[in-house]
Structures are given as C-alpha cells and as structure tokens.
Amino acid sequence: MKIKHIYNILCFLFIGNIIAQQTPAPKQTEAYSIEGATAHLGNGEVIENSLIMFSDGKIKFVGSANMRIARMGTVINAKGKHVYPGFIAANTSLGLAEIDAVRATRDFDEVGSMLPHIRSIIAYNAESKVVETMRPNGVLMAQIAPRGGVISGTSSVVQLDAWNWEDAAIKTDDGIHMNWPQVFSRGRWWMGEDPGLKPNKNYQKSIDKLKEFFANAKSYLAGNKTPKNLPYEALQGVLNGSQRMFVHVSGEKGITDAVNICKELGVKNIVIVRGQEAEKVADLLKANNVPVILERAHRLPNGEDADYDRPFRAAKILTDAGILVGLGMEGDMERMSTRNLPFYAGTYAAYGLGKEKALQLITQNNAKILGVNDKIGTLEVGKDATLFISEGDALDMRTNILTAAFIQGRKISLESHQTKLWKRYSDKYKNQ
C-alpha cells in the first residue's frame, strides 16, 4: 500500500516534470498582411497571388495582392506558399486522454448510459502533449466529444492554443452525442451462442428506452422542474434547437431509423456521425437537412468483397448525393491520429472529390456542421483570423510544411514536445 502510494507520487512527479507545454500566444496586438500566397478560402474558391490581412483577431481583408491597398502591420511575403483557414477536426476526443494504455489518463467514457449532462469541456486538457502536435499540421480547432454509453454526453468546440479550457472554448456545449442502438448483433460465441450476425433482439427495446427517456424529459421540462433532474435539463438544447444531436450510426437501416425517430422525439438539428451507407438514404438526409461527419479515410474496406478503395471514395459518393459532409475522428488511436486530418482529406481528394472540395470537408463543412461557421471555417472578412501558411499543398504529406499559424490572430508556436526532442537530439549529434 505504502509502496504504491510512493509510486503514485513518483509517477506524478515524473509526469509533472515532462509536461513542458508551449506557451500560448498572447492576444493579437499587431496586424498582419500575408501577401503573394495561393489562398484556399475553404469555400471552394482559390485566390492566386492573394492578400490576406487581419487584426484584433479578425480577418479584415481577403483579395488579390494586385489590389492597390495599404498593407496592415507586419507583411509576410508568402510567394509560392499556400494559405488555408485553420483545419477543424470534428468528433475528436483530444485532451480527454493522454496515453491510451494508462488508465489514469483516460477521461472520455463516463459510467452510465443516458448522460446528456456529462460535459467534455471541463476535462479537456488544454496542455495535452498530444494536442500541441496537431498545430504543426494545420489542425487548429476541434470538437471535443465524450465516448461510450447510449447518450455519451455533451461536446464543445475548442481552439488548440490555450492556457485552460475556458480559454480554449469557441463554442461550449455545442451538441450532444448519441450512439444509436446496434441494428445487428452477433451471438456471444464464448457463451455457446451462434456467432452469426442477426437482427439485434434488443434493438426495439433500446429504442423504446430512448423514447421513454425523451418523453420523461419533455414532460419534466414542461412542468415546474422540481426536483431538479440534471439529465432531463441537459436535453433542453437539442429539443429547442440550440444544440445539435450527433447520432453515431452506420448502415442503411440504422441511419433511417435514427433520423426518423430523432425527429419524432422532437430533436431539431440532427447530425449523422460515421454514416457508412448514408448514400443509400441520401434523399431522407437531404429532405431533413441532415449532414454527415464521415470517418477517416484510412480504414480497411468493410468486408472481404468491398472495393479496396471504398473507404477512400466515401466522401465523393456522399457529396455527389448532395449531402453536406464533414470529417471526424473515432476509433483506434484517434487522438494521436487527429493530426493526420489533412491527409484523410487529401485521400478523399485523390479518390474523386478534388482538392478544394476535400479541403471544404475540414474547414467550411465542419464549421457549418458544428454550428460555428459564423466565426470560423473560411478565409472571409469578419471571421476569426485562424489560419496558416504552408510551403505547399497542405493536404499532401510531402508538402504540408507550416511556416506560420495564427489562431484568432495570435501567432502561435509550431513547436511541440516532439520538435523539442528532435532539436535536442539533432544538436547532441552535431556537438559530438
């Protein structure tokens, strides 16, 4: 017992020591003009030889460098380079865990099944070493979502250069995340059941529970609300439309049921997350204005007979079907892999979508889907000056090399624990 205690202290000290975060940049006081770059606005438009000016954290000018207009503040010559709006990662669990295998660092999955009152934002570790590795790849903002349960909890949208979670928040409690019941289940072979995939016997039961939960919440909210019920209170936003309901579901049947039943429950803004086979129900999604947050492109095909490039083409297929598509993260090693977001978009670009539309997935589209497109997502006057300069095409691994990045006009550090170690050991060998 005693030894364990000491061990914990040692552990704490050790971890404490190695957390040497990049200091968040101070508020923008000096204006910037970025001149000469190819600007990818995030809305599909490209301006060659562009001029982008921002001050006080907001974009003040987006246009051609050929314009005879006074440059504001520091001029950055970016000829031959590319400017992008900061990338937004949807459905991540960044900052909710540090090291997958170390339980003490895992904070993304709370006990219980109906947890709309659980809020990810307060557990978001703005000083996570994983988070700071996002920025050198252009991922500057993210939705932080809890995992597990039926209703996992409430997510928030943050920017990734902050002292603490309050600083980080762009939109607090933007939506509630729900894992739709499994349409199909397989037998527990280890209990001697047939391992075949069959319709989930408890599917209807699970839906009935959801319906009951919502019905109770609605009658609670219509009444005098005493005694106070935290979960029911937390549903108010999705019922009055101020919050989105992110339904994590795949498969034709599951998606159809999710949309129809959520509507029936009185949910105003539905977003489908994962959404495999969503193209099969495109009409339903369009009719109800339901967007889809796709999974990362770098997945194996779903089944032996599936086309090897089927996951790579998913964004093209859904976009062609007229659905608003964003890009999210969920699954194996999701936190450290979030920095590859631009390359997932690049893969979707390569397999039919084209570069600017693929860029939209992680800029304008994600901003729209998360309900933050009034502030972020594109290079447009009046929006947050959250943007970066890359030496080349930022969706391609070869050329995604950032020279400067700004969040709300603040010139942020592109260093990390990892670049520090790089330099430290490169220097070690240089000096030997």
Added chain:
Amino acid sequence: MKQILILLLSLSISSSFAQEYFPTNTGVKSSKNKVYAFTNATIYVTPKQVVKKGTLLIKDGKVVAVGKSVSIPKEAQIINLDGKSIYPSFVDAYSTFGIEKPKKENSPGQKPQYDASRKGYYWNDHIRPDVDAFSEFKFDTKKAKELLASGFGVVNTHLEDGIMQGNGILVTLNPNSSDAYRILAKKSGNYLSFSKSVKSRQSYPTSRMGTMALLRQTYLDADWYANGNVKNTDLALEALNSNKNLSQIFNAGNYLDDLRADKIGDEFGIQYTIVGGGNEYERVNDIKATNATYILPVNFKKAYDVSNPFLANKISLSDMRAWNQEPSNPAILAKNKIPFSLTTYKLKNVKDFTTNLQKAIIYGLDKTTALEALTSVPASILKNDKIGNLKTGSYANFLITSGDIFDEKTTLYENWVQGDKNTINSMNIKDITGNYTFNINGLTYTMAITGEGAKQTAEIKKGEEKIKSKFSFADNWVNITLKDGDNFIRLTGQLNNKQLIGTVIDNNGNESQWTATYTSKIEDKKKDKKKENKAPEVVAVSFPNVGYGNATKPQKEIILIKNATVWTSENNEVLNNTDILIKDGKIAQIGTNLSSRGAKIIDGTEKYVTAGIIDEHSHIATSAVNESGHNSSAEVTIEDVVNPDDINIYRNIAGGVTSIQILHGSANPIGGRSAIIKLKWGENTDGMLYNNSPKFIKFALGENVKQSNWGDLNTVRFPQTRMGVEQVYIDYFQRAKEYDAQKKSGQPYRKDIELETLAEIINKERFISCHSYVQSEINMLMKVAEQFNFNINTFTHILEGYKVADKMKKHGVGGSTFSDWWAYKYEVNDAIPYNAAIMHNQGVTVAINSDDAEMSRRLNQEAAKLIKYGGLSEQEAWATVTINPAKLLHLNDRTGSIKVGKDADVVVWSGNPLSVYSKAEKTIIDGAIYFDIEKDLEKRKAIKAERAKLINMMLQEKIKGGKTQAPKKKTQKLFHCDTE
C-alpha cells in the same frame, strides 16, 4: 423402480451374451444357432467385386462363404433376398462414439499456468498419447442405433481431447452384444489434433505454430527417450513410442491445416491420415501432393437466409461459395484420385449423413468411390482387413437393402453386425402400391398407394376431388380415416389377392364390409425425379477462392514499360523518359527506345515507375502471430502458418507492396521465426515464400514482453521488468552456446529446436528483428549481442532510436520504424516523427514499416511524411520503403530497386509515388502482373454478378423448403504486434 429396471437390464444382458466359459446362474446353458444363408442377393463383397444372385453364408458372426454357388449346410437358416442387395456395413474411422468429450472448466480470475499439471508424463499437458480410449469407453445404445440406421457397423472411437489424444479402439455397433465381443481392436489408430486439451490450463501452446513446434519437439524427445537417454520415466513418450505403428490420424479441419499437418508428418517420416474440413477442393493439387488418405466430414453448410437484404449484404462471397461448392468436395477429390473415407464426424444429427452423402453423389461423386469411402478405405486406414468387406473370414457386418444403397428411394432393411440382426425397416412389409377403387354408401373413391415398405402412403379422390385422409400401414394392416364433407369414415383392411378387404365404419357408427379393387400400377415418376436431382451449378474456384481471386494464376510476361519517370532507388537516382524491359521475371534492360518482339507494352508517359514497396514489419497473410505460452518461442515459425488466402494481400498489392516480412508478435522477449513472402496473390504458401529465404527471428522488448498491459492476472511469467528481459536473453544465448558446443563436439545431444534456432543467431546464420521502444533496452540488447559476438540486424518500431542513433550506427543495426505513431502506451511517450530522419542522418539504414493491415497499403504516404518531419529528400524518403527494407532483409541483391538483373518487382504509379494523390496502377511481381487497376474494376463487376447469382440460388433453396442458416459476417482477425 428405476433400480429394478437397471438390474433387470443387466441381468438380461449378462445372461444372453455371457462368454462361453463363464458360469451361468440364470438358467440352463443354451447356445443359439448362428448360421445363416442369404440367397439370391446382389452381394457387394467389396465395392468392385459384386456377385449377382449370390449367397452369403455366415456363422458365429463371420463370413464363411460368399459366391454364386455356395453349399448351404443343413443347420443354416435360409433367408431369400430375391431382388435385394447386400453391402458391407459402413466403417467410420473418425468417431467419438461412447466417449464423452470432456468439458472445459471455466476458470475466471485465475493466473495463467505455465507448467504441466500431470507428473510422470511429458512436460506439456496437451501431449496425451498415453490416453487409452478403452478406459473411457461406454457403449451408447441410443447413438449406436442411430449409426446402424445410417448403415454403419463399425466405428473407431477415441477421446477427442488434446494435441496428442492417445489411441482409439475399434468397436462394432452391435447393441445385442457386450464389449467383450464388440471391441475388435483395443489399440486402433493414434489420434492427433491442433487443439489443446480442455483438461489442462497450461498456456503453451497458444497458437497453431506453437502446436506445430510442440509436435516436432515431442517426436524428437520420443526418439531421444527411446534410445535410453532420459533418466526419468515419461509415460507419455513411452505410449507414443509403443503406438508408433498404429495409423496416425490427424484431425486438421480445413485445407490449410491439412497441409500443415502433413508437413510435420513429412519431417518425421509419418504419413498421417488427415481428417479434413470439406474445403480441400480449393487447392486440390496441394492436397494431392500430401499423398495422404483423407477422412472427410459431410457437414455441408446450409444455405444462408438471404431474405433480409441488410443481412445478406454482410455475407462474403467466399462464404456463399463455400455453400455452393462444398458438396462437390468428395467428387473433386475422387476425380483427382485422392483416397478418402467419409465420416459422420461434425454432423449435428447422424440422420443427415445419408442425405448429405446422396447430395455428394448428385454433385458428381461416383458410387463405387462412395462405397469404398465407407468400407475398404476406412478399413485400410485402420489396417483391418476383416471389416468393410464380405470376404470369407471377415466379420459378418452387412446391410440388406431394397436396391442401390445410394439411391434416395432405396430402403435399408437390416444392418447385421457380427452376425446379429438389427432391423431398420421390416423386410416383410408387403408391397401394396397401386391404384385402387372402392365404394362406400354408393359413392366411388379412387386410391393411389405409393412409396415403399412402412412408408407407403395413399392419396384418395372422389372423382377429381381430393379427399382429406389419414393412411397408415403397419403389421400388414391398412388403416384409413376419410373426411368426406362433414362425414368421418374409418376403414381397416388387409391385402388379399390384390384386393384390400376389411371393415368400414361410417359417420353414424354403421359397420360394413368394403373392398378396394386393384386397377393398375402406379406410373413411374422417375423422369421427373431425375430432373430434380441434377446438381445445381457449381461456381468456379478461384485462386485464392475469395472475391478478387484470380481465375488463373498470373504468368510471367515480357513487359516493356515505355517513356516513364523512373525512381530506381539506386543512389537516389531519377531517370526521365525511360523504358524498362521485363523478361523471365527479371529486369532485363533499362534505357531509351527499347524494343522487344512480343512484349506487352505499358505506356509510361506521365507515369512513375519504382521498385515494389517492401514492408519489413507485417502481420497480414498469417493464421497466427503470437506464441505467448513461453517467454521464448524460438522454436515456432510463421512459415508454418502463412495464409495465402488473406484479402489483405490483394489490398497490399493495390498499394504497390510486393514483399513483406511476416513477423511473430511481441508477446515474449524471444519470439518466433519470420516468413518473408512475395505477395503473389493466388499462389500457395510455397509459391509466395522466398527461395533460400534469409532467416529472421523476432525479438521484443518493453511493455509487451513484460506483460504490462495484459491485466492484473498476468504477473507470473518471467520477466516482469526490463531487468528480467536482459537475463532472459543472456540465459538463452548461454544455453544455446553450450548446446552448439556439445553438438559440434560430436557427442550425443538432445535435439532442441529452440536452441538450434538460437545457435543459428550466434553463428550469424539467422538475424534478429527486434521490437523496441525505449533507449535503455535498445542499448542493452546491443550489448548482449556483442557479448555473444553477433550483431542485432534490425530494431523494428525503434521509436527512441533517435536517442541512441550513434550507438546503433556503431553496432551496425538498422531501424525499421513507424512514421508518426505514438501515445498509445507509456513507452511511446517520447516517440517522435522525426525519429527516422535523425537515424537516417546518423547513417543508420532506415525503413518505414506498417505493423498494420491498413497502413501497409499506403506505405508510400507514410514515407512521404519523412519529408515533412525531418526534411528528407524525396529520393531518400522513397528508399525507406524499397531498397532500405530490402537491405535490412538481406534481399537487396534480389529486389528493392530498379536494376538490371534484379527480380522484376515493379510498380507503375499514376503520379509521384510519394504524393497523397497517386495510385498504384500496376503491380508486377517476378515479371507477372498481380494488380492492374483496370482489371480490378472488372473483378468488382464479377463479384457483384456472382453474389447476385448465389443469392438467387439460396433464395431458391429457401423457397423450396430447404433449411437455411442465419447470415454470418466473416470477421477477419487483424493482427498487430500485441495481438494474442
């Protein structure tokens, strides 16, 4: 009451089957006349020796004479079998009859067990050759009757438990006798399998390759023991040695495992009889090459219920094909002259045996082979010439049938075992089939009686109107209940001179006589039947037999790629507007304006051509990854368990990968030997493995080997710390050194596969690729190697390699790493994506690997990250997935670059191969095109069409009333280093 019944039962048994010299206290001594002559029958003495109108004479349970002119002794009972047939009763060589399979004890919350529980036996509990089936046997009358009804007379049964399961016993199914007579051979066949005993929790082996290694070591040790080199007594090895001359029957269970079992047998001069799984047809040439006799189950799959399209979509084409193709397995083996017997093993219900056997015949199995598979072949497997035939002196085990035994309409009347009769269907039931008419209360009815024996049924009509009726025929009495309108009429009657005569009772209880008059014979509907019995279309087998398999295996071609940008991977060279000629599987020429008559031209304009990608660290295409039962498993090899049918091979070639090293996992400090293969999709294992392959073995360090993330129960295996890991290595290498010295001294030594492998390392014949993360242990392993005068070849993963890159360079070890993985466990906290660049800059040979089935198909993108992280040039980055891994694998003289004389492992890319926007368009391996982006589109269409065809066939089956099973999604286990 129950007790009395048992008592009575035992009394009756003891009195009626008492052995001759046993005293009797239940009456006077009496003996039964046991001489029978069966005359006028068609007698299958053997499947090929048929006597028409012959006589079979049996006495005291044995055949005394058989033939056309047999003199019948006076005491014989004569049974006239005019028109009937006699076959030898069937023999099942793989049975568990009367021996209950032990149940696995659930033991949650227990720590793993590494040592054997049994004392006085082998060091591994799963080796149980000492188990004697006789001591476990209890005659199961109910099961015996089921088997008798399916035509079986003799089975060889055993205790199905463990890797070596012990000997079997040969038992007749005679319920009228006692074990004293029924057991024909007390040691008959020796049984093996790939499954562990459920009676022991001993961990080792946890994998198929571990099982194979264990079998090999056991055979070696048995030999060593037989030569008197062991001081202690080992009852398991003694039993193994004493049962050496029995038939060795190996339950493998599918074609891949059939081949694996045979491979072990070949190494020790043992020809196993192999219990297959029903998919041997997929690689029938390989199966034939085993020279084994097979025992095949006939548990053909039921059609999938595809009526729910959501569910149907989840079934893979390969599973649908299995349903369609499996019934043709026996026929295909027969056509390829592969000997086999058939078994009831794996059938949930013995009754299905006959139906499924008939199905196999409909699918092309010829009847003589079928009969051999049930008689002479199992008899020869069991080395017993007195069963499975009706030659003089053989056991009087035979079947009496109404005709051809494999015909659906034939009735099996009797199954005689050891001269005792077992009636299945009475022979004395009269044939009353025919069309009849009769009158009741002035109304005329017609009746058509069809069927055979006890199964005769009737259809009754009044004019054209069908009348509801119930018909039964038993003890030669007919009973009919008619429902004519609201009136019930009951009739009873017997056949008398072609008339049915009896009593009728009408609705009002009035009794009278009735007579049904025979009018005509039933018309033969055989023609219609024949149509139904035609086998449905069997879809073609592809190589491998899954979607995207090849109809024919790709062949080497002369290929001329014109006018491409070539990245040669030789000294960072880029050649513009260049031609490459491929011939005889090699790169024949590189230059401009090349030509070659008859060459297939590939226009390389605006394309890039490179050497194929090599993945130093892969876990695809294998049936197992970790043998975690011991802290060292140098005795196992992935070469034993390569799975050439894995769809991920195809996905890899679609990403430009041509060679991979399949590594053992990281469950223990000393892992297993590697398999290095070319991804020749469609070839078998041997076709994929490199000839004269460089020899490699996986080692591992850190959290995985000290079981840090295995849960609280896994805290007993040494080592649990990095300190212990060092000692494991020193201990094993020291032992290997001593072993090698003894071996070389010429003194006798106990051959130990594990130490042989480790000695190869010390002797610089085998190279280590070591899974590694943190600098301390990386440094340690280099020092251990230096202590034993060899070098570590490769550190794989090597995420802190950048911290000791100078030491690595000095030691001469390469680094094969991930581009950007980290943070998944504590020891990868300091993993940085600049690792590769730093090691590269220090002069270490660096490769980028996958360890992942998804990442491996886009290693070009992973290499591209080195440009971003650390600033390598494009050519340097490209080398990390081509020539550098080739160097690390000692294959750089054969592959890894575009150079004249090297293997033509070449990829044509749509653009710069490092770009996220580029695709592999053609992947060529040894001069044959294995992936072509255009052909891929055709394959997609073909899969769609074939799925639709098979789904329609299954729907047809369901609508016809066939049994179906719930759809299953094939879930493929994806392996990583730490996969159990």
